Amino acid sequence: MTDGSAAATSRQLLRVDDLRVEFDTDYGKVCALDGVSLAVEEGRTLGIVGESGCGKSITARSIMRLLPQNASITGGSIHYSAPDTAPVDVTALKPNGATIRQLRGNAFAMIFQEPMTSLSPVYTVGAQIMEAILLHTDLNRREARERAIEMLDRVNIPAPEKRVDAYPHQLSGGMRQRVMIAMALSCSPRLLIADEPTTALDVTIEAQILDLLQQMQAAENASLIIITHDLGVVAETADHVAVMYVGRVVESGTVQDVLGDPQHPYTRALLHSVPRIGAKARLSPVGGTVPSLLEMPRGCKFAPRCSVAKSICHSSEPPSFALAGGRSVKCWLHDQGGGTGR
Amino acid sequence: MRYLSAFAATLAGAYCLTAGGLVLAADTPLAPDDWAHKESPMLREMVDAGQLPPLEERLPANPAVVQVEEIGTFGDTMVNGVAFLRNEYIPNQIAKATLTTPTFPLPSEGPILPNVASGWEYNEDGTEITFTLREGMKWSDGEPFTADDIVFFWEDILLDENVTRTPPLVLAAGGEMAELEKIDDYAIRFKFAVPYYFANTALATLDDIAWPKHIVGEMHPKYNSEATYEELNENLLYFLGRGKVSIGAWVLEEYVPGEKFVLVRNPYYWKVDQDGNQLPYFDRVEIREVEDRQSVALGNVSGEFDSDGMWVGVQHLQLFLSEKENRQYDIGYSSVAGMAMYFNYDVEDETVREVLRDANFRRAFSVAINRDDINFVSFNDLLTTRGWAWSPLSQYYDEEAAGSYVEHDEDRARELLDEAGIVDADGDGMREAPDGSELQIIVDVSQHDLYVPITEMIREQLADVGIDLVLNVQHQDLIEERRLGRDWHVHVWDLYGTEVPLANLSLWVPVSDGQPYWHQEAASAPFSPEFAEYSDLLLSAPALPNVEAKAAIKQAGDIMSENVFGVYIGDYERPFIKSDRLGNMPDRYARIQEFGSNMPAFRYDQVFGRWDREN
Amino acid sequence: MLSFVIRRLLLMILMMIVISMVSFVIIQLPPGDWVTSYAAHLRAISSPASEATLEALRERYGLGEPVWRQYLFWVSGFPRGDFGIAMSMQDTPVADLVLPRFGMSLLLSLSTLVVVLGLAIPFGIIAAVNRNGPIDYLFSTVAFFALSIPSFIVALGILFISVFYFGAVSIGGLYDAQYMGEPMNWAKFKSTLEHMPGPMLAIGLGGLAGTMRIMRGNMLDVLSQQFIETARAKGLRERVVVVKHAARLAVNPIISRVGIHLPEIIGGEVIVSVILGLPTLGPLFLRAVLAQDMYLAGTIIMLFALILLIGNLLADLVLAWSDPRITYN
């Protein structure tokens, strides 16, 4: 959890500590996030990775305070501290209050998974970009429009003066994601959250978008949280990575550490399921399925699927064990101080 | 052609109220010096402004003097409502002018009186009648009204096939239409093929007697080579052309289709009250169209409308009475002929025909009906029961005849049926025809909110004595179609013509073939000797001097009531509603179809407003 | 867009021709004709007409001719604004009878439509925003009951309450009597507005409830869409998100539903006007149908269809303006 030695200069922009989020469902309360801790450093990229339904998006939405109505933060904190402003605990803010709205779109920006539906079909893209600019800056309409055109230009949209008046349905998926990026960055946010920004796109476009994201991040010196189920994306873009499984961060650390030397069986399983060029081994999908939040195993949540689970794994949940290099891992295998799995 | 519908409607309409006014004998000497005429301020202003000649020049030499109960005040507008306006006759009703007028309130109380004509005379054998008109009488536009206008109307409108298909049969005596002859500008003479002492009464039933030749003549192809009959017919609609000039009390001022008629007073109207005030009292009459009868009733209760006797009925009486306390209106009654059941003596079904032709069956039918129950349920106990007899409003009324076979008596009915051979042969509770076949009598009744329930009750009552009636409730036009044919057994409708039988003799006897509709073979094969006798009596009556005619008609009445030629329930008191602000409104009046509804003269021209209405 | 409108207008004219034929045929189908019903009327006012007279009338109105000739005769007048004569109304030209009432019908139908949408949309939004809350529950329950009450019963209820409890005896009419016969002016218009809430309630209640439920459903659909989150992520106020982003889109299906809604309103207008005695096309149509006055009834039913066509066209245009995804080329 401490700063990596290689990046001593960077400071934490956002720290999530022990975050708990519960959902009120027809079947009672369900815990969607259970003690999630993360940190994002200024100007760096954090990748959050995991299978679908493991709480990645909920984590991101908790930061934005965009949780659905029936969800509530029941514990933990999210500290945001920009250099020029006083630190804020996002969890303490009133949902949809003035403060969080001031942060949204301004300090925090978010890009969603589905470029096809994340833009309103009835307004021009220009109008939608301008909406945030007008809200958060002092620019007038004309200036805001110029800014929007400029942003479109920066995300490599050809003929931005024309496209600014286009409706979303007139643009391709990749284009729309570019628009989303332009929109997100239009107010120079400190933190950009990209929630599976490329899942719905073609592979070629995926690379372009990722490139663009990195470029823009560098140019704006913003921090980036990239949420993905694709380890490849993480490897390519992130500095740090957090692996999530059913509402918990099971392993975190620098990308090199975690991907190069995974310590959690789940991380390993994930890695084995990713095709690699030159790798001879057969791909092995992660066995079993993600348990339903309603029928959660009592001990380690991964235990039923874990090939190396011990009896303790089934009875009690492992705490987070700190490892060298700022890494941490949530697995009983590290209790005795050594990986038996190897 | 268009006139026909107007004529028919006028003749038949029902806007009838009676006031206790009287047109005095025309020759009452009146010197302008000791009897200054007065006029409405509205007209006075026009005279002062020079738009109108003074009143004395506008009135005829001998204006008709009406004895009103209360001298009224001039001004304001009377507002009435009408439902489903199918009715150029509505303004016509209010503004009409007949040659003669029956005595009022009731024709039984006296002779026919002068109106447009100031007097008349029959020749010795009763084949000619000469009418004297009022000298100096003018149309509402100031043009003189003379015998030419009447002759024009008679020859070029009524007798011109292009305009009128069916001239008024009431002026056809001995099968031939009367001839009209102009004697001078102020005298005309009708000539009949046979003696016709009914002519002066008959002329009271025609509410249009003249149209302005100087206006309508211009539209007539006979006088104007450029005119066409099509245009003429178009313009004969009261509210398009003809209504603009009239001899009635009011003249059409404005017509908004589907919304209202506005009539304005005729500055040349030729009637005055006993104080010399030129009638009418009301400056304007407005007739507003509303969607249905109910809205008319509501409008009268709320005070939007001033009076109504046409659209409201017995069904509204209790509402009127219950609301009366808080509202400014009063309720009057008019005696109205109620429901009758006509038997078809020529029905094709032989079994039914024989049964219907049996007087005892008809008598049984009549006494099996419990008129008291019907009275209680449908007429608020305001029904005066009557058999198939002349109306108490007529000159021919006979109490005994009116009361024959009226009393409810089931045993008597059974006896009479047994006598007729109509017995329950198979023991199923229902009687069979004398030939043993099942007897089912179909009663045609149109969808009428009063008559359908009554007929249903009668069906139940006849079932109690073993007669099986089957109701055929249908839309009016279908019932009408059936009635014109031969296929029907019993037909339910109003009783017509018992007040003035001569006015519509074809309802009673075969004036020509196919009449009356309930015995279409009557001319060639009367169904019974009694019918033949009665028929002869009635047919001879018009040619007889009054006293003899009266005796003949009474005798015919005795025959028809004794033989129950039809079944009648009775006359009833039909409410009419009148605003408290109206003066000279009668409490009672008689509604007699033959004199058009407005006759014998509820004279709207005598009614006045005690206070002005708010809207 | 313009070419679309022109194309639609041309199509509409074609449709109107077909509709006029169908109208005429339907009106012609009943057995008997106006003359029989006229004869019955004459008799009702105690003045029987002879068979010869009736024959003459038939001849005059061309009732004996084949249907197609009668149709052509009728249609040939349209360009001149001549829709035939109302035989049952003293031969008043149909246009004279129908046009003022057409205006009233149009005013009543359209204002009902506007009010229904104007209320249903916000109600639907409120219900959706408070999903499963007490307000939502209340709105939905009331809406469900309102949906089940037919307009003519609402009209009867209004009449009953005003008569029984308020002692009113005249609520008929769409404006005060003093404005009868006047051309439309400000005072008359005001009076008309004052008279309209009752009829509008009767006509629109069911539609209001239905539209509200649909709006609520649309809102819930839209609110769960991604772009709402995008809007929120921009830091917009919730009200702006709901109104500007969610409602703006959720309203589109409501607009396209006007095509379904309008016939209900017209049907409601007919029967409510009959009950409340309003001077619209409804009572005239009923009268014409009962009297078998074919030109009158035919013209009115054609006008009803015309209102629908125009309504659908307008709805399409509004939708095209409202939803940029729709293209008409």
Add this chain to the structure above:
Amino acid sequence: MDATDTRQEAQAPAPEEEQAFRPLSVRRLMWRRFRRNRMAMIGAVLLSCMYLMIAVPGFFAPYEFDRGNPRYVFVAPQALHFLDDEGGFHVRPFVYPLTGKRDPATMRVVYTEDRENPQAIRFFVRGYDYTLFFGLIETNIQLFGVDEGTIFLAGTDGRGRDMLSRIINGGRVSLTIGLLAIVIMVFVGTAIGTLSAYRGGWFDTIVQRVIELIRSFPQLPLWMAMAAIIPPGWPSIWVFFGITIVLAMIEWTSLAREIRGKALALKTADYVAAAEVAGARAPRIIFVHMIPNLSSHILVTATLAVPTIILAESALSFLGLGIKAPMTSWGVLLSEANKIEIFRLSPWMLTPAIPLILTVMSFNFLGDGLRDVADPHSSR
């Protein structure tokens, strides 16, 4: 072992849901889901009661609906009493006999209760004759009645006919016409809809144009015009069927259109294609493969269309274009009540509105419930 434990723990908050996780047959699952919808159940129960009542009107109606008692006109609903004048309580409710007298001031007949002579309500009394099951059984037992006097629980009309009996008998027409028209409508709509989808081509085009044409008229006026076609000379039972056909003839269009849409989707379904390849003929494909798959949809649409039909019938009858005497229906009864004097003086004549509203509501509830069951995703 552990796994089972955890499962039970997780389910603890919702014990009643326990069974939902067990596999059930589709049918039972649907029934279960339907039963959970309380309003739909209420609707179903109410409708069952009403249909039971109209199945044997002679048993439930205390009087003959078309026979009036001339001495009891416009009697207000008679109160059922439990307490007598001395304050004594009676388990068996009773009514007081009435005597009518006309008030000369208002002309109304005022009915006074004979307080001395309470008449306890009796069950299974012998009254008027009627037949059951299409004339198979003749009997004269009514559910309830009194020995002396009258029992008019919903008042009487202007001819002294018992309103309750009239409402029950009027329901007979109103309720059956809804079902009957729906049967026709389903038959025609389904046949044309599937055929149109299956055949496509010119047939489809024509059908679509015809539907469009019919729907370019507002329904009620079109129904009015069509109802006027029914010859006035027809006996009332024919008129009844005529009206039924008129209603169905316009209403089928919406069903046909929906069915066509669904059938078009089905047409491309693999098993239909498979059947085609296997050489099945059109009728077989339509009746064996397509219609059964549309049946739940048809059921829902039909249920939701019943109230439309019932309302249309009442509206037409109300306007005088529908059912005619001696038959009666709720619309006819309401049109008899649509008079200002009735509103003011005999408001109980408006009671037929209550069963009408209840019926429509019940069908709406039922249809909604069925839709939830048949198509859970569409529920809102």
